[in-house]
Amino acid sequence: MYSMGIGSLIIVMIVSVCMGSVITLQTALQQAESSWIPAWTIGYTVRTSVILELCPTIISLLLVGNLGSRITAEIGSMKVTEQVDALEVMGINSASYLVLPKIVSSLFVNPALIIISIFFALMGGYITVLASGFITGYDYIDGITYYFIMYDVWYALTKTVVFGFVIASVAAFYGYKIEGGALELGKASTKGVVVASFIILILNLVITNVMLN
């Protein structure tokens, strides 16, 4: 679990800061033209988009490529090198022995990474605000704390738990399914990434519909 999360932590932080920064810049540029919109709306808009959509979805897609392909490769190479067979002859149910821990840890790691991601995205926005001077840092903080709804966070966490399940189970499935040589490994990872990304995008639509309507 440690190794699963740590490997992705740095990239998640970097992407989050950039994402927060860009979205803040965009929002600020849109609103700069109209002087009658209050300054706090920038922080507010950034917070809402980051928590509701950007972090859960984009970071999950990132993790599909990062965490997911690693799971496929790990299980797949065990399959190709007969390590899975070795488990089976010892009377161990290799599917549950290898796959379950990955799914369980992903259920924890994914939400944790998303929370870190949200924090860093908002930080990215703050840095941008200070650097660009569109609004004051105080206005930004005011905006991101304005009318804070806890439900939004639950909504984001629900998504990430579901996406975490998809990432680990799809990746493990494709890894476990590999028959034959090392060549199949690359193919399986690619296929796993495409399928998991697709499922996440569809589920994102479904969950958004169900939870925000």
Added chain:
Amino acid sequence: MIVVNKVNKSFADKQVLHNINITFEKGKVNLVIGRSGSGKTVLMKCLIGLLTPSEGSIYYGNRDFHHLTFSDQKALRNEMGVVFQGSALFDSLTIEENLMFPLNMLTKQSFKEKLDRVNYCLHRVDLYNTNKLYPSELSGGMKKRAAIARAIAINPQYLFCDEPNSGLDPKTSLIIDELITGITHEFSMTTVVNTHDLNSVITIGETISFIKDGVLGWYGTKDEVLRTENEGLNDFIYAQPITQKIRDFVH
């Protein structure tokens, strides 16, 4: 003793094994030889229960492996040690942890007992100071020996080796062969070895089953194998220039 009785094995519409009848004897090294693709690995996977024969049975003593209850099958598996073609050591575990693994899974020994057993097995295969190394840090021959050590860790009655000396130099091959023979005799195990290494065939084959295209083509011992009239087996043995030279020299 293992008795293979009228075993057929097909995948989809492709039949790989045809009516195989073989007896693998206790306390002996039983070789299964044949060209690549003849069905040796498939037969071994049927023996150890990774595949189920389409027809026929495999008896361990009087136990019909594929018709046992789940828990009896599991109990029988605890009596088997398997060395896979590519060693199949768990690469995220050290050599010591690799050997410890089956003991953890299948026995209730104390840590001290398990550690003693691990060290005993490693010394038995002449591996010293490798406990804390990872498989990737060992040479091919050392990996094979570690795999053999892991297979015998649970003190099995049945030992299976799929091409234990493929990819090894002749001298290392010989060491592995001697090791397998030594262990088999010492613990009176029923050992089945898949190979297409001719050196092994003539040095350790106490019984030899020659499989050709999924059919048992010949059965005998290492003393008979060089004098056989069997055409398929002759093709197999005298396929290489070196063996042809020896044959011409002898005649």
